[in-house]
Amino acid sequence: MQTLPVDNAALENREALVTELRTILPDECVIVDEGALRVYETDALTAYRQVPMLVVLPETTAQVATVLKLCRRMNIKVVPRGAGTSLSGGALPLADGIVLGLGKFNRILEVDFANRCVVAQSGVTNLAITEAVKHKGFYYAPDPSSQIVCTIGGNVSENSGGVHCLKYGLTTNNVMGIEMVTMEGEILRLGGKYLDPAGYDMLGIVTGSEGLLGVITEVTVRILQEPQTARAMLLGFPDNESAGECVAGIISAGIIPAGIEMMDEFAIKAAEDFVHAGYPVDCPALVLTELDGPEGEVTELIEQVRRIAESCRASFIRVSESEEERVRIWAGRKAAFPALGDISPDYYCMDGTIPRRELSHVLTRIREMSDKYGLKVANVFHAGDGNLHPLILFDANDPEELEKAEEFGADILRLCVEVGGVLSGEHGIGFEKKDLMPAMFNEQDLQQQQRIKCVFDPEGQLNPGKVFPVLHRCAELGKLHVHKGKIPFPDIPRF
Amino acid sequence: MSNERFLPESEQQALELVRWAVAEGRTVSVQGKNTKHGFGLPVSADCTLSLEKLSGILEYHPEELVMTALPGTPMTEIREELTKHNQHLAFEPPALNRLYQVEDEGTIGGSFIGNLAGPRRFKSGSARDHILGVRAINGRGETWKSGGKVIKNVSGYDMSKLVTGSWGTLSVVTELTFKVLPAPPVTRGLAVWGLSARLGTALMAQVISTPCETSGLAYLPEAALTAIGRDGASFPDKTLTLIRLEGTELSVKERLQSITGWLPDGCEYSVLEQAASIAAWSLIGNTAPLQDAQRTPGILKISLPPASAWNLARFIDELRGCTWYLDAAGGWLWVGICQAGMTDKIHAISREVDTTGGATTIYRAPSAVKQETGIYPFPGESIKRLNEKIKHSFDPGNIFNPGRLISRESPAPALAGTGSV
Numbered sequence: 001m002q003t004l005p006v007d008n009a010a011l012e013n014r015e016a017l018v019t020e021l022r023t024i025l026p027d028e029c030v031i032v033d034e035g036a037l038r039v040y041e042t043d044a045l046t047a048y049r050q051v052p053m054l055v056v057l058p059e060t061t062a063q064v065a066t067v068l069k070l071c072r073r074m075n076i077k078v079v080p081r082g083a084g085t086s087l088s089g090g091a092l093p094l095a096d097g098i099v100l101g102l103g104k105f106n107r108i109l110e111v112d113f114a115n116r117c118v119v120a121q122s123g124v125t126n127l128a129i130t131e132a133v134k135h136k137g138f139y140y141a142p143d144p145s146s147q148i149v150c151t152i153g154g155n156v157s158e159n160s161g162g163v164h165c166l167k168y169g170l171t172t173n174n175v176m177g178i179e180m181v182t183m184e185g186e187i188l189r190l191g192g193k194y195l196d197p198a199g200y201d202m203l204g205i206v207t208g209s210e211g212l213l214g215v216i217t218e219v220t221v222r223i224l225q226e227p228q229t230a231r232a233m234l235l236g237f238p239d240n241e242s243a244g245e246c247v248a249g250i251i252s253a254g255i256i257p258a259g260i261e262m263m264d265e266f267a268i269k270a271a272e273d274f275v276h277a278g279y280p281v282d283c284p285a286l287v288l289t290e291l292d293g294p295e296g297e298v299t300e301l302i303e304q305v306r307r308i309a310e311s312c313r314a315s316f317i318r319v320s321e322s323e324e325e326r327v328r329i330w331a332g333r334k335a336a337f338p339a340l341g342d343i344s345p346d347y348y349c350m351d352g353t354i355p356r357r358e359l360s361h362v363l364t365r366i367r368e369m370s371d372k373y374g375l376k377v378a379n380v381f382h383a384g385d386g387n388l389h390p391l392i393l394f395d396a397n398d399p400e401e402l403e404k405a406e407e408f409g410a411d412i413l414r415l416c417v418e419v420g421g422v423l424s425g426e427h428g429i430g431f432e433k434k435d436l437m438p439a440m441f442n443e444q445d446l447q448q449q450q451r452i453k454c455v456f457d458p459e460g461q462l463n464p465g466k467v468f469p470v471l472h473r474c475a476e477l478g479k480l481h482v483h484k485g486k487i488p489f490p491d492i493p494r495f
Numbered sequence: 496m497s498n499e500r501f502l503p504e505s506e507q508q509a510l511e512l513v514r515w516a517v518a519e520g521r522t523v524s525v526q527g528k529n530t531k532h533g534f535g536l537p538v539s540a541d542c543t544l545s546l547e548k549l550s551g552i553l554e555y556h557p558e559e560l561v562m563t564a565l566p567g568t569p570m571t572e573i574r575e576e577l578t579k580h581n582q583h584l585a586f587e588p589p590a591l592n593r594l595y596q597v598e599d600e601g602t603i604g605g606s607f608i609g610n611l612a613g614p615r616r617f618k619s620g621s622a623r624d625h626i627l628g629v630r631a632i633n634g635r636g637e638t639w640k641s642g643g644k645v646i647k648n649v650s651g652y653d654m655s656k657l658v659t660g661s662w663g664t665l666s667v668v669t670e671l672t673f674k675v676l677p678a679p680p681v682t683r684g685l686a687v688w689g690l691s692a693r694l695g696t697a698l699m700a701q702v703i704s705t706p707c708e709t710s711g712l713a714y715l716p717e718a719a720l721t722a723i724g725r726d727g728a729s730f731p732d733k734t735l736t737l738i739r740l741e742g743t744e745l746s747v748k749e750r751l752q753s754i755t756g757w758l759p760d761g762c763e764y765s766v767l768e769q770a771a772s773i774a775a776w777s778l779i780g781n782t783a784p785l786q787d788a789q790r791t792p793g794i795l796k797i798s799l800p801p802a803s804a805w806n807l808a809r810f811i812d813e814l815r816g817c818t819w820y821l822d823a824a825g826g827w828l829w830v831g832i833c834q835a836g837m838t839d840k841i842h843a844i845s846r847e848v849d850t851t852g853g854a855t856t857i858y859r860a861p862s863a864v865k866q867e868t869g870i871y872p873f874p875g876e877s878i879k880r881l882n883e884k885i886k887h888s889f890d891p892g893n894i895f896n897p898g899r900l901i902s903r904e905s906p907a908p909a910l911a912g913t914g915s916v
Contacts, residue, residue, distance in 0.1 A: 112800075113704070116801075136704075158649065159649045159653070165647065166646075169624065170647070170649075172624075172653065173620055173624045188877055189875075192852050192853070194799050194826065194852065195616055195617065195621075196610070196621065196796070196856070197798070197854050198855070198856060198873075198874045198878070199878060199882045200886075201610070201623050201656045201659060201660050202657075202878070204656030204657065204659075205654070205656060207653065208649050209653075225705060225708075227706055228706040248558040251559075251677075254581050254582075254677030254678070254680065255677070256676065293746070294706065294746045294749060294750055296743070296745040296748075297746030301743070353643070353647050355556065355559050355561070355644065356559055357558070357559065382647070385645070385646045385647035386559070386645050386647065387647045420644055421645050422645055424648070424649050424650045425645075425647040425649065426649055429649075429650060429651065433650075440650055440651075444637045445641065445651075448654065448888075448889070449641070449651050449652045449654060452657075452885070452888060454888065478891070480635055480892065491508065492501050493548065
């Protein structure tokens with residue numbers, strides 16, 4: 001994996017930087033001790049570690065702006081960090097850079113039921129937003145599995161998804177406004193408590209930009225009224241093909257479930273052993289789905305789904321009869337990752353998306369790869385939107401296994417692109433997948449993206465070494481190469 | 496100087512044309528069927544690149560909820576194909592042809608490049624929420640692509656969103672992939688007649704705060720209804736609060752019953768069945784109440800916090816000569832403005848919107864007015880500067896639709912910086 005050359009000048013200026021930072025921030029907000037810095041050495045992709053030069057924990061947007069201006073002036077790199085739950089190394093520190101933690105931005109600023117939105121500081125957790133509004137029957141829809149700890153600012157940076165995003169959209173479809181600070185120290189407000197901001201969709205480009213364009217300090221999200229009813233169904237199938245056919249059948253029938261997940265045999269067993277959710281362990285493939293909405297509609301749809309499942313050879317059908325049962329059905333799925341962590345020293349979670357029609361082919365190829373690398377793999381799958389989460393089991397203490405797991409993962413992602421899919425459905429490119437970007441984008445595609453980086457951060461100081469495999473200078477990207485001019489192509493029709 | 500109109504039949508031909516324009520320093524008016532030319536400042540360019548012949552659906556997988564089409568594909572063709580599979584574009588791109596006084600409804604490229612949306616905006620989003628990927632040609636004469644052909648993707652920056660809503664000023668889009676969704680089997684409208692603006696907006700707020708899952712909430716004062724009436728539709732001379740429910744037959748019926756139970760005492764209402772509901776919502780989405788170019792040559796769309804809608808509507812009433820109606824559950828206030836004092840009225844309204852926290856977009860106005868007010872009044876200085884930089888990053892020579900969104904030629908902001916990104 002390519003890492004950036006260390007900037008020795010930055011390391012030499014460390015003391016001067018600390019002195020300046022302490023004039024901006026309270027002493028306890030500037031972390032310099034080796035032991036305390038080590039807390040920040042990794043995010044949820046623990047295979048990669050790097051102790052940062054310094055960590056700062058500002059408390060106000062004005063402080064963030066001043067810190068960034070200082071870093072700009074002293075030419076110091078900055079890695080923004082929410083709760084550090086990135087699965088792609090998005091918050092992996094730099095030896096010559098500071099980590100700017102947003103943990104102190106932990107207040108909900110406004111709950112506005114009249115305008116159906118919540119304004120929160122960026123370090124507020126995803127779940128805390130729902131907690132703040134649920135007494136009036138509202139919730140915040142995107143629900144990444146890490147929602148207890150992951151921050152809303154991190155969700156915006158990564159454009160996080162969750163099991164409900166097929167019906168309710170990703171973060172980008174639920175965020176209405178942000179306050180962010182650019183590397184220049186300028187505080188920008190994009191959007192707000194209204195639908196269509198003026199001009200180019202800057203909110204759209206910043207969402208999912210993985211902390212490379214600005215430091216997000218405040219977020220306005222829309223909240224939705226909870227559905228009247230939600231019921232979960234467990235559907236067991238004799239093989240992956242039948243399960244896939246059932247998912248396609250449900251969607252072709254015009255039903256968009258609130259969530260629709262698939263698990264393979266290995267994942268089913270691991271989850272069942274771990275939480276005893278009542279999964280049929282003898283089924284080679286399991287579909288979990290949830291239907292929500294007005295009571296009468298849910299009842300009708302459940303019967304329709306039951307018929308579709310039966311026609312796809314379902315060998316097991318269970319419908320939740322109570323809220324408790326619904327939660328238990330989901331508990332198995334949500335525990336799939338920790339369950340595998342329980343039976344293997346480490347696991348490496350992939351995140352490619354494929355056209356669903358390629359599912360059977362892709363699962364077969366993954367099985368072949370599993371044999372080739374000698375590493376087991378469990379498949380958990382957001383079936384509605386084709387987002388695969390193969391979990392490769394390995395032992396990180398064995399350097400050879402780690403390398404094999406990485407190669408295996410890269411092969412899976414290249415396969416996803418090969419069948420018409422993409423590298424990442426919801427975890428982001430980060431540090432982990434930057435070298436795979438050329439599998440999906442050519443040089444011109446990547447340069448066009450990097451020109452957006454130049455608009456916001458021309459010196460490339462914000463979260464460098466993520467997303468892009470090759471580094472370009474903005475001045476070079478800005479040059480206009482004129483192709484040899486000639487009279488318009490004579491064959492182009494005109495009138 | 497060439498004023499020719501080119502109709503490339505392939506991306507390669509479009510690319511050659513753009514490369515020629517770059518090399519010769521020519522500006523290009525980028526169009527589909529040119530049905531929304533009335534949006535933005537008038538473009539004066541050396542030649543025209545029409546995407547009309549870059550037409551056709553390339554891929555459609557109903558069970559994957561994904562369609563890929565060439566930009567010049569007529570909206571009618573897209574709709575027909577989707578209907579065969581009981582699917583639709585959930586963001587309900589309106590037909591703005593009456594608003595711009597043209598015959599044709601335009602192309603799929605136009606619906607996305609204008610980031611169109613209809614009454615379902617507050618629930619299902621706008622075009623930007625449904626775009627999945629694009630292929631395009633930038634103002635350097637290079638092709639580039641972004642996104643993918645699957646509905647969940649976070650690989651790289653979401654460049655497709657920047658192009659959506661750019662009105663042809665950033666790149667020439669040569670292919671679009673977008674999300675399609677099942678169309679609801681049943682749709683009904685609940686028309687509540689005669690509520691004051693205060694009570695009408697209060698009813699909308701109440702309905703949306705229940706699990707009734709409405710997909711349309713609009714309020715039309717008498718003047719707006721009269722305007723539709725002149726257009727041939729027959730409505731009573733009263734205000735209209737219109738509520739839309741979609742889903743399965745039983746569920747729509749149940750929800751209709753719940754809502755009628757909350758109506759103020761003695762309030763008059765009627766249920767619009769399938770066809771009537773579709774017709775009414777299409778009039779609202781297509782801005783029918785404001786289309787009369789004689790009475791209201793100016794049209795603004797204001798996005799604002801729904802709870803502020805009533806106050807802003809009162810402010811607009813005091814200006815005289817304006818017609819307005821609320822759509823998107825109060826999140827949009829559409830305003831028609833008479834010719835007399837239009838510039839001043841737009842200034843006054845957009846200043847008020849800026850104070851409230853919202854955004855104004857001019858959809859129709861005489862060029863002289865738009866020159867004065869800009870297309871997006873009060874964008875804020877930093878936003879304006881960033882918009883200019885973004886334009887420059889795609890189109891450094893300012894060759895695509897020059898001046899359409901930004902009224903003056905600004906000095907080109909260089910992509911400065913010596914660092915690596």
